[in-house]
Amino acid sequence: MEKVSLRLAEAWIAAGRRVTLAIGSREGPLVAEIPAGAESVVIGDSRYGALVRAMPRIVRDAAPDILFCPGNHYTAVAAWSRWRLGRRCPPVVAKVSNALVRGDMGAVEAWGYRAWLRLHPRFIDALVAMTPGMAREAAEAMAMPPARIHVIANPAPRPGTGAAPAGRYLLGVGRLAPQKRWDRAIAALARIADPAVTLVIFGEGPERDSLVERAAALGLEARVRLPGYVADPSAAIRDAAAVVLTSDFEGVPGVLREALAAGTPVVTTDSSIAVREIVASPAQGSVVAVGDEVALVAALDHWLAPGRARPDPVVATGDPAATYAALFDSLVSPIS
Numbered sequence: 001m002e003k004v005s006l007r008l009a010e011a012w013i014a015a016g017r018r019v020t021l022a023i024g025s026r027e028g029p030l031v032a033e034i035p036a037g038a039e040s041v042v043i044g045d046s047r048y049g050a051l052v053r054a055m056p057r058i059v060r061d062a063a064p065d066i067l068f069c070p071g072n073h074y075t076a077v078a079a080w081s082r083w084r085l086g087r088r089c090p091p092v093v094a095k096v097s098n099a100l101v102r103g104d105m106g107a108v109e110a111w112g113y114r115a116w117l118r119l120h121p122r123f124i125d126a127l128v129a130m131t132p133g134m135a136r137e138a139a140e141a142m143a144m145p146p147a148r149i150h151v152i153a154n155p156a157p158r159p160g161t162g163a164a165p166a167g168r169y170l171l172g173v174g175r176l177a178p179q180k181r182w183d184r185a186i187a188a189l190a191r192i193a194d195p196a197v198t199l200v201i202f203g204e205g206p207e208r209d210s211l212v213e214r215a216a217a218l219g220l221e222a223r224v225r226l227p228g229y230v231a232d233p234s235a236a237i238r239d240a241a242a243v244v245l246t247s248d249f250e251g252v253p254g255v256l257r258e259a260l261a262a263g264t265p266v267v268t269t270d271s272s273i274a275v276r277e278i279v280a281s282p283a284q285g286s287v288v289a290v291g292d293e294v295a296l297v298a299a300l301d302h303w304l305a306p307g308r309a310r311p312d313p314v315v316a317t318g319d320p321a322a323t324y325a326a327l328f329d330s331l332v333s334p335i336s
Contacts, residue, residue: 001097002030004154004254005070010035011155011321020062024051029229052077056084064090066328071097071251075120082123091125091331093324096134099249099272100141103290104179117142125331128152128324130252133273152323156316157258160234165225169198170267170300171240173233173255174247176205176226181269183207183214184246184296190218191297194304197241198223202230238262242303247271248290253278260284263313267299284311 009019013035020039024046034040041062043054055077059067067090069078078092102113120127120142127142127149129135135149165171170189174180182201189199201211201224208226215224230236237243243259243266250272257278259266266285268275279285286299302308 001071001073003033006030006033006035007155007158008070008321008324009038012325013037015321015325017325018064020058020064022051022055022058029231032231048076052080055081059085059089065332066090067092068328069094069124071095072100073097075124079119079123092123093126093128093327093331094120094124095128096130096138096251098251100134100137101273102249104248114141120144121148124148126150126327128327130154131274131277133277134252137273150323150327152320152327153316153318154252154254154257155320157234157254157261160232162230162232162235164235164239165198165200167198168194168196168241168304169200169225170242170244170304171233171236172199172201172244172246173203173230173237173258174201174245175203176201176207176211178207179247179249180207181246181248182211184269184291184293185244186211186214186218186220186224187293188246188296188300189223190220191293192304193301197304198225199244200225200227200236200240202227202233202236204229234258234262237264240264242267242285242300244300245269245271246296250275256285257314257316260311260314261316263310265303265308265311267296267303269296281311283309284314 012019022041024043026042041058043050059081067078069075075094082089121144127138127144129138129149129151130153132151135151138144138149139146172182172185185199215221237259243255243264245253245268247269252274256266256268266279268287269290270287271290275287279287288295288299
């Protein structure tokens with residue numbers, strides 16, 4: 001989500017727009033990707049609550065025409081800014097980046113989440129969904145008027161220069177977090193037909209130790225690799241036997257689009273309404289039910305079969321950065 005936001009910011013700056021980034025700190029793997037020409041306000045505290053508290057002051061000082069939330073993780077920031085600034089708050093545009101229907105939540109938590117989503121029309125002026133299916137889901141979950149929902153895809157992935165792992169491998173890309181359920185991919189690796197295939201997962205997070213233990217318990221220490229965060233996974237995506245996503249829930253998984261753009265097949269759980277919009281044909285990959293271990297292994301074996309044809313690369317169309325800019329312009333009142 002953050003990488004895509006920085007790519008959009010770079011395109012807006014190149015088009016002559018002023019972009020101010022509110023960031024927790026200037027440390028971390030994405031610092032090198034902050035585009036030249038971007039103004040940065042460094043809060044000095046990476047905790048989410050610090051960003052929420054600081055945003056009204058940042059908006060007052062920077063006086064932007066638009067407040068853009070790059071994912072629904074950040075919409076509480078917009079809500080607090082709207083409440084604190086009132087009419088002085090600029091129009092708010094928010095992008096849906098994660099699932100709005102969450103089967104992983106308990107009854108009370110799910111009720112609270114639904115109630116929170118229903119408040120969004122009060123403080124968001126325009127909502128961006130990356131696929132038509134996500135737009136329909138947002139209209140229902142948030143009770144957002146359809147006229148305020150806009151479908152804009154993420155910009156096309158860039159060809160990169162990173163290195164690919166050696167040998168034949170399956171690739172996962174994403175945080176080592178409970179949502180991603182990489183334990184399913186590890187368990188499936190133990191059951192696939194080809195014992196020489198390895199599993200490489202790019203990402204970092206709180207589940208690292210448990211995943212290492214899971215691999216060891218299955219005798220897969222030599223076949224499961226967790227290199228950590230990788231800034232440029234494009235070469236690894238291109239050369240993978242298949243890209244694997246085993247999540248409980250997702251928004252619009254960017255890694256699936258990146259894989260298909262590179263002509264790499266995908267094996268994914270049906271973790272989002274957008275998954276079947278991205279994987280539009282059985283020739284591009286396999287979509288299995290969440291938790292169906294047998295189907296997951298069968299799908300992996302299908303794409304690992306010798307001589308299996310790879311999909312034709314999907315060519316992206318349109319100019320998402322320009323479409324966003326046109327939306328921003330439509331929300332800003334002209335100076336009289």
